[in-house]
Amino acid sequence: MIPTTLTPGAFALSLTWGLPALTILVLALLPESRARLIRGVSLASALLNLALVAGLIAAWPAHRPPAGAEVPLAFAARLPWFSQPNISYFVGVDGLSLLMMLLAAIIAVCGVLVSWRIETRAKEFFIFMQVLLAGVFGCFISFDLFTFFLFNEVTLIPTYLLIGVFGSGRKEYCAMKLNLMLFAGSALVLVGLLGLYFASGLHTFDLFALAQVRFPADFQHWAFPALFLGFGVLGALFPFHTWSPDGHSSAPTAISMFLAGVHMKLGGYGCLRVAMFLLPEGAREWMNVFLVLSTINILYGAFVAVKQTDLKYINAYSSVSHCGLVLFGYAALNFLGLRGAVLQMFSHGLLTALIFAVIGMLYGRTHTRQLGELGGLMTRLPFIGVAFTLAALAGLGLPGLSGFVAELNVFLGAFAQTPLLNKVCTVLAILSIVVTAVYLLRTINKVLHGPPQEKDAGLKDADLAERAAILILLAGVILMGVWPRAITWLVDDALQPIVEQLAR
């Protein structure tokens, strides 16, 4: 039986979003002029949160529920909130949410580190960032779909302000586009969630109670695409990916890192956790459509990236391609495919954050992101150059780095599906390893190689904060690549119930 009071475990979980919320209060009280203090408080809060998540992961093996438990969560608690529509504050974690929280906590720390030089409106910047963090953590621990949705919406408002106020380029347009599209996605999700609420006959938003229900086929037929598409917009599903290149390119560095690294993963997480888990028959029925769409994602994103000349757009389209691999993994509808997709979320989160961080560092120094204006920077900025090269190699799936492990799982899962369409799509998806190599190596060549330019003579390599951010992200990328079991032990259990649902 799940406790209905705030147990210590549930309290610790709530702290993951409580800490950012508290930090907002502290920051709000600090005067605008104390930029250093503001940064310090933000970093301390992010580090505390990382320690908290690490502690939760360390404590998880001792608290994990037995296999086959009805609610396979640790530290679970369900506090009634609104009795009438039956909404509760239902929190808990399994390996999947822990992994996503770890990703968010790592990127939060690195995001603060790379924003060390922000001077103008630093207070607002860091406050909005904490709102974003609170929303994301709240999402990953919520298993009442209404609170889950609520936290998801919380993330959208600061996103708009962070891009619109602190961004670059056509920031107002891009912020508006991003928000409108994501709100449209949310609307679809809401429709789906209300459908679940009523069609189940239970009048509940409790995920695991809903999972016991066998929804009628005609309901699944329309509810699954609503939910999957709704979350898919956030996961950059083709053709609803178009907010992401614009949004990520005009956002400030730390926000690009967080948006592409964590926020987009909410979409992938929702697709898996809600749509596929609750509506397995709908998933089976619709998967061919999403298989084709995600294959297009992968190849199309890669081909568009080949043609881009702005570094941020290259990485943004690369993200479209790599996030396509997440949805592509789902489409395999088996354990390896799902696990590959989750691994890809984690791997891509670290990688894209790393690349956006590096791009931000290059832009901060050279004041350009155009390929044609960059060159020879390996000589001038060896540390950043090596980091960029490693990130690119990981992005093109080099074994020993994180991307390969994820791709291997996804492709093994996809290959186990026998229908011709799956085979064709898999071959096409694997073709992306060539196209990805083309645009990533081209970028590395243009930016880092060639004779050093005169105008870059005085540039300084990464400072301490930047080095720390790069090293933290790289450590994750290498660890996962060399010893994948360091990650898989966490997620394997969490995927079991979903795989069982799908096989139902």
Place this chain on the structure above:
Amino acid sequence: MLTNGHLVWLILFAPLLAAAAIMLFTRRLPRVSAGLSIGAVVLGFVLSLKLFVAVLQGEAVVAPSVVWLDLAGWQLVWAATVDRLSALMLLVVTGVGATIHVYSLGYMRGDSGFARFFGCLALFMFSMLGIVLAANFIQMFIFWELVGVSSYLLIGFWFERPSAAEAGKKAFIVNRIGDFGFLLGILLIGALAGTFNFAELAAKWPALGLSSGVLALAAGLIFCGAVGKSAQFPLHVWLPDAMEGPTPVSALIHAATMVAAGVYMLCRVAWLLAASPEIMNLIAWTGGLTALMAALIAVAQRDIKRILAYSTLSQLGYMVMAVGLGATTEAMFHLTTHAFFKALLFLGAGSVIIALHHEQDIFKMGGLARKMPVTFVTFLIGTLALGGIWPLAGFYSKDAILLAEMDANRPLFVMALITAGLTGFYMARALIVAFLGQARDQKVAGHAHESPLVVTLPLVLLAIMSVIAGWHEEIPHFLKPDFHEHPHGVGILLGFLAIPLAGFLLAWLLYRRGPADDARLRSLLGPLYGLLENKFYVDEFYLFLVNRVQGGLAALCAGLDLVLVRGLGVGGVSGLARLAGWCVRLLQGGSLRFYLLATILGVAAFLLWIGR
């Protein structure tokens, strides 16, 4: 207690540790870095010798293994294959590797990236040894890719030179095309057999009862990997460009070891290829074609390293051809002897290149024999060995292949003979033009002098190996204790000898007077010379393809994104919203004129409707 099994992992991981230590700690200490890297490879060589002896004595060496990844219902186990094949290959890789490491001390002296160079070499050694020891397809693929990336880093070692950076990129991407097929093949085999382990697959594969089409598909896809890595036609284009890397790299990676990895891999999975006669045939013809084509191109090249690069292509073609005819032992034999004499030739060329301050055009050299006697003699030995002259190593290994195909495939046999003649010609051409006669360019070749001991010692060692490696056919007998050469008479062997000698003779006649350029050959060959000089225009064809097909596809996608998704999709939706807003605004805007107009139109419409 350290068993031989543990030593296997020590051989593999010592270079990785060296590479990590160099990258993290000793980047600013060139001597220490070189020491670490050389120490690791020498240790590897000594331990490989120990393993070799153990395997020779019939000991079953089992390295400890560990589960790397749980897959649904099965596991990927990290393990090592130690058998005769890998024991020999370990010895070749670490042996040739050690001499080239020492040589690099001299060749790279004073380079600003000295420590980085040794770091990358160590990374390469780790990756290459990983291929040799791989126990399953995934492990093989992992190291396959790592070898590719270390090759990328080393080709583009002088990355400030745009041509070097470009060559590195090209090598990586062309290899990726081969790896696309390779990975597909691996996944296919895994999906069909439920294991990636070589030993299990070898037993299981023929018993699966797969249709010949599937067998051919699997074998063909795996062969794609070898086509990329061993630079076979049509993916051969990266290797000549890879000569942009420092010469020791060309010797170690792009001649002796990495490019041979494709052949090694094919020998490792011979059971897979043997299951599909069609693919065996394809492999043989690919090899034969590559051998002949590359030898033809080499005839018209002027850059000493490019001549050697095409020669490498050609010799790899021999090996692949042998694999295709089922003669894996002969292929490995030639791989081994080739590693010695081709490394020797490259290092000799490197010795010349340093002496001439990085001049690589043979028609600017000449008269180097007297100034650089050790380099000359060793280069001569390498040339004779490559040409297949008795009693040097190349004679034995090449003839083993020729004999194997004499009965198996007559057209290929003839092609291989022509290739052998061409080999004699182009090598003698390079030797005569570069070393004999008078210096053509006093500024370049006039003041050349012999390289220091650290450079010449590796030359001498490799020269000795190039002489003796073929004797008594020890190598094929080690690989396959019951190895028998095809029965043949002395007359055939004399014939095999006469063909490269004819090539030598022709080169002697053409170049003995020390011509200033290649005009005589040019006029002799006519338009063919231009075709060869331009490498049959394959690169130009690919450039066209890349620009048109890949560039076109990318432009199409980028255009679609701009017009359809962002323009029509986003613009359309936002336009609709704006239109709706405009309509509603008219109703609420307070414009009397519009209200009047709407009223009149409305009344008119109403009247029309009643009066209908």
